[in-house]
Amino acid sequence: MALVAGVDSSTQSCKVVIADADSGRIVRSGRAPHPDGTEADPADWWAALQAAIAEAGGLDGVAALGVAGQQHGMVCLDEDGRVIRPALLWNDTRSAGAARELTAELGGPQAWAKATGSVPVASFTVTKLRWLADHEPDAAARTATVCLPHDYLTWRLTGRLVTDRGDASGTGYWSPAENAYRPDLLRMAFGRDPALPEVLGPAEIAGRTAEGVAVSAGTGDNMAAALGLGLGEGDVAVSLGTSGTVFAVSAEPAADATGAVAGFADATGRYLPLVCTLNAARVLDAAARMLGVDHAELSRLALSAPPGADGLVLVPYLEGERTPDRPDATGSLHGLRLSTSTPAHLARAAVEGMLCGLADGLDALVAQGARVDRVLLIGGASRSEAVRRIAPSVLGRPVVVPPAGEYVAEGAAVQAAWALSGAPEPPRWERPGVAHHEAEPVPAIRERYAEARDRILSRPV
Ligand SMILES: Nc1ncnc2c1ncn2[C@@H]1O[C@H](COP(=O)(O)OP(=O)(O)O)[C@@H](O)[C@H]1O
Numbered sequence: 001m002a003l004v005a006g007v008d009s010s011t012q013s014c015k016v017v018i019a020d021a022d023s024g025r026i027v028r029s030g031r032a033p034h035p036d037g038t039e040a041d042p043a044d045w046w047a048a049l050q051a052a053i054a055e056a057g058g059l060d061g062v063a064a065l066g067v068a069g070q071q072h073g074m075v076c077l078d079e080d081g082r083v084i085r086p087a088l089l090w091n092d093t094r095s096a097g098a099a100r101e102l103t104a105e106l107g108g109p110q111a112w113a114k115a116t117g118s119v120p121v122a123s124f125t126v127t128k129l130r131w132l133a134d135h136e137p138d139a140a141a142r143t144a145t146v147c148l149p150h151d152y153l154t155w156r157l158t159g160r161l162v163t164d165r166g167d168a169s170g171t172g173y174w175s176p177a178e179n180a181y182r183p184d185l186l187r188m189a190f191g192r193d194p195a196l197p198e199v200l201g202p203a204e205i206a207g208r209t210a211e212g213v214a215v216s217a218g219t220g221d222n223m224a225a226a227l228g229l230g231l232g233e234g235d236v237a238v239s240l241g242t243s244g245t246v247f248a249v250s251a252e253p254a255a256d257a258t259g260a261v262a263g264f265a266d267a268t269g270r271y272l273p274l275v276c277t278l279n280a281a282r283v284l285d286a287a288a289r290m291l292g293v294d295h296a297e298l299s300r301l302a303l304s305a306p307p308g309a310d311g312l313v314l315v316p317y318l319e320g321e322r323t324p325d326r327p328d329a330t331g332s333l334h335g336l337r338l339s340t341s342t343p344a345h346l347a348r349a350a351v352e353g354m355l356c357g358l359a360d361g362l363d364a365l366v367a368q369g370a371r372v373d374r375v376l377l378i379g380g381a382s383r384s385e386a387v388r389r390i391a392p393s394v395l396g397r398p399v400v401v402p403p404a405g406e407y408v409a410e411g412a413a414v415q416a417a418w419a420l421s422g423a424p425e426p427p428r429w430e431r432p433g434v435a436h437h438e439a440e441p442v443p444a445i446r447e448r449y450a451e452a453r454d455r456i457l458s459r460p461v
């Protein structure tokens with residue numbers, strides 16, 4: 001039995017699954033936490049990867065491995081391959097001003113959407129490089145190479161610096177439509193031409209570990225989730241991890257000049273239009289902390305309050321927000337009365353507020369032409385019973401919850417199995433036990449949320 005390993009080096013932790021390459025059956029797994037923060041020392045990702053592999057019982061018998069990682073993070077290496085400063089992560093908003101400058105310099109959002117498929121916000125690597133050039137010119141001058149979190153780990157494993165279309169498409173200096181880097185945009189932002197990872201094809205092998213394990217190209221975590229879910233035409237994934245993401249696979253590249261939908265590439269040679277919020281699972285972590293309860297009790301409380309929480313609305317911009325682009329926003333509670341000042345109302349408002357942000361994302365994806373036959377709910381917060389039961393009423397559609405699993409890591413394992421097989425298409429691993437959740441849509445929830453949200457958005461930036 002050939003085994004493959006998949007790695008999810010995401011914001012909060014590193015997860016490893018080891019699966020049978022033919023059936024996809026998970027035979028063992030491990031995980032290790034990442035330090036908190038919006039900057040990270042890449043050495044900590046490497047240490048967490050080693051710890052997660054050890055917890056998974058090591059790589060004995062593993063023929064191939066793939067690494068998926070949090071998108072966009074800026075990893076700067078000097079000419080000897082040493083990390084110059086902690087990586088700035090996708091959820092670090094200090095480059096919001098740089099994003100606005102760069103948008104104007106190229107001629108506005110339309111010009112960026114045409115050039116790269118996306119309008120850059122603070123998450124995009126290109127804006128972080130501009131920030132570095134402006135604020136840490138010495139570090140910028142020493143930067144010989146720029147890469148992304150998953151590229152860094154693949155490089156540590158194989159000694160070869162490569163990336164893939166999916167992760168490259170989140171940099172802001174690679175064009176999904178042209179399938180090529182845009183060195184002109186990198187130079188415009190950074191004033192220099194650092195070396196970049198070679199972009200491999202979807203099923204190419206990057207190299208081998210010292211122990212001889214083949215390593216696939218890897219990809220961004222959302223692209224890997226699409227692979228792990230086997231996302232097809234008409235499927236939309238809603239992922240509730242540290243970020244909230246809504247995405248679909250598409251045959252055509254997207255170019256949304258409103259900036260709501262990022263026109264990424266996927267990990268199969270197609271495209272992955274995606275909406276990302278900064279506030280998802282951690283909104284529930286924060287609500288649970290404020291109420292002094294665990295997630296199970298938060299879920300029970302949320303389900304004990306009525307839909308709409310009697311008018312209590314949480315606009316959950318606890319980390320600022322990316323979609324809509326309000327990096328300096330804060331969270332706010334609206335409709336607080338004596339009668340709604342209860343743990344149950346707050347718990348319900350937290351779940352509904354988080355889901356409303358994603359429902360707005362789903363609308364944006366539909367406005368760009370996405371077909372929605374099925375909504376698949378994944379990510380840490382999809383483990384919450386309240387989230388699963390309330391989601392259909394907020395999203396206005398039934399939702400499908402795949403069996404609990406690590407779909408990003410599984411997607412990376414699918415990529416590894418694909419690279420190993422040399423087949424024209426990735427393997428499709430069946431995952432029995434899908435749960436279907438339905439509920440009457442409650443439009444009032446989104447209407448009240450929209451009122452509160454628009455009050456925040458109407459304030460001058
Ligand atoms: N039962 C649960 N209810 C709500 N949130 C949960 C539950 N279990 C885990 N989480 C949250 O999910 C998040 C981790 O999700 P995950 O998808 O692994 O994130 P990431 O990939 O961004 O690191 C954490 O914030 C965690 O507290």
Ligand SMILES: O=C(CO)[C@@H](O)[C@H](O)COP(=O)(O)O
Pocket residue numbers: 010011012069070071072090123170220221222241242243244245262276
């Ligand atoms: O920035 C994005 C997508 O554009 C995020 O989705 C990151 O890729 C981080 O993902 P998680 O750690 O939340 O899975």
